[in-house]
Amino acid sequence: MVKSMNMIxxxxxxxxxxxxxxxxxxxxxxxxxxxxHDHDHGSEKSCxxxxxxxxxxxxxxxxxxxxxxxxxxxDNAVACKTAASFEWAGIFDVSGADSQTxxxxxxxxxxxxxxxxxxxxxxxxxxxAKMHDLEADAxxxxxxxxxQRIDDGDTMNGITATGKCFVWHVDDSKEVSSFSIDTxxxxxLAAYTAHSPYEFEGDAHYLKDSSGADVEHVAEETSPGPSDxxxxxxxxxxxxxxxxxxxxxxxxxxxxxxxxxxxxxDCTIDRLYDPSKDDCPSVSCSNxxxxxxxxxxxxxxxxxxxxxxxxxxxxxxxxxxxxxxxCEESQLPTDLENxxxxxxDACENHICNTVxxxxxxxxxxxxxxxxxxxxxxxx
Numbered sequence: 001m002v003k004s005m006n007m008i009x010x011x012x013x014x015x016x017x018x019x020x021x022x023x024x025x026x027x028x029x030x031x032x033x034x035x036x037h038d039h040d041h042g043s044e045k046s047c048x049x050x051x052x053x054x055x056x057x058x059x060x061x062x063x064x065x066x067x068x069x070x071x072x073x074x075d076n077a078v079a080c081k082t083a084a085s086f087e088w089a090g091i092f093d094v095s096g097a098d099s100q101t102x103x104x105x106x107x108x109x110x111x112x113x114x115x116x117x118x119x120x121x122x123x124x125x126x127x128x129a130k131m132h133d134l135e136a137d138a139x140x141x142x143x144x145x146x147x148q149r150i151d152d153g154d155t156m157n158g159i160t161a162t163g164k165c166f167v168w169h170v171d172d173s174k175e176v177s178s179f180s181i182d183t184x185x186x187x188x189l190a191a192y193t194a195h196s197p198y199e200f201e202g203d204a205h206y207l208k209d210s211s212g213a214d215v216e217h218v219a220e221e222t223s224p225g226p227s228d229x230x231x232x233x234x235x236x237x238x239x240x241x242x243x244x245x246x247x248x249x250x251x252x253x254x255x256x257x258x259x260x261x262x263x264x265x266d267c268t269i270d271r272l273y274d275p276s277k278d279d280c281p282s283v284s285c286s287n288x289x290x291x292x293x294x295x296x297x298x299x300x301x302x303x304x305x306x307x308x309x310x311x312x313x314x315x316x317x318x319x320x321x322x323x324x325x326x327c328e329e330s331q332l333p334t335d336l337e338n339x340x341x342x343x344x345d346a347c348e349n350h351i352c353n354t355v356x357x358x359x360x361x362x363x364x365x366x367x368x369x370x371x372x373x374x375x376x377x378x379x
Contacts, residue, residue: 047239047269056236060244060272069233070253073260080230083263084135085142086119086192090217091131094183097209099155104168105176105202112199114170117142120156120181121163123188128219131190132228134163138192141165152177159186176202188218196222226263234264242325243269246344246351254341261329270355271325280318280352285327292332295320296339308347317347325354 051058056065073080094100104111119138123130141147147165150156152174156166159181170177183189197206205214226234241249241257284291295316299305304313317340323332324340344351 045267047235047243047267050235050267051239054232056239058239058243058269060240060248063240063244063249066237066240066249066253069236070256072233073230073237074256076230080226080234081260081263082226084226085139085194086117087194088196088220088222089131089135089138089190089192090197090220091123091126091128091188091190092207092215092217093126093187094189094209094215095187097211097215098182098184099210100181100183100189100207100215101210102168102179102181102197102207103176103202103204104170104179104197104200104206105204107200107202111170111172111177113195114172116168116200117147117165117194118168119163119165119192120159121190122159122161122183122186123190124161126188126190126218130188131219131221134190135192137163138190142192142194150179152179155180155182157182159183159189176204231264234260235267238264238266239269242266243272245272245274246341247348251341254344255338258337271353273353273355273357274351275357278352279356280322280325280354281315283319283323283327285323285331288323288327288331289333292320292323292336295333296335296342299339299343304343305346308343308350313347314350317343317350318352321352322354 047058050056092100104116119141121134121138123134141163142165144165147167148156150166150168152169152171156164156179158164168177168179181189200206205216207215209215237253237257238261241254246254298316299313299320302310302312302316304310304317308314308317320336320340320343324337329337
């Protein structure tokens, strides 16, 4: 009897563990935005995680903060539409060695570029905050005309807290070009490069100390773009734009977002699911630039802004909505994003769901099942 009970308990324990793993996978997939309305599906952070980190509330019924965010972006449009002149930034703890060697290697038989601008700073601490603090100065230096030429095998000296710009030139006769950095007395080294170092990374890590050991970054950032204030206001606006019903936001915000999005990496979030609406028709994102090339023209010529009741208006509008929510921004016809918002009011009755409810229901049922198993085991 005891043996039988132990076997039953063991079976439920294993079942509980399996279901917990499935739940974890589902949660991870949803957090990464696998089913989300997302203009940049390579984004690393879900909007919900970002909101939790920043203490924001995604509230479609109160968009006061969204209006404030849009006002900030428009008031600071020049700064918030300015991309950084460097493509990559990283900061390193180099306190243990007097010199570092940075390499650029050929990949597939050639260098990604024959030269690269680099700005280097010495710092008293190697932290992510310090890396961000120096971005504006790095941008100024890398855009300047006084960058020192450095050839393969040369050494860079005089790295200071005010920064110094260099132009590294590779030796095309070699598979790998090397550039030495004198870090005597330096604790932290902040680097801002015109290309990502991974474009030139071969079999070996791109940065090593004098002993030949890999030097890993303490923090890094790719395509940093505008300031953190601009990013935060953009993300707050974007997550509401992508999640909330179209009439939750003013039309100026619905359209205004698209004036800024090329300078930012979007977070990922589902459009709010409405069980009273139909699912949108499927679209092929790989062909959408061709399939929907004339979609906005079709809506206009069919007078859908005045009367969206026809089958042509409904089908075209719903396909645009599905593509807008699920395809990469680079895949969409240039007029489609703003065109969608021009017809949302007239075609409001045809707004459809671009995500299904099945994943939400399935997750809830699994949670219930797990809770039931846990309760049984506790008994």
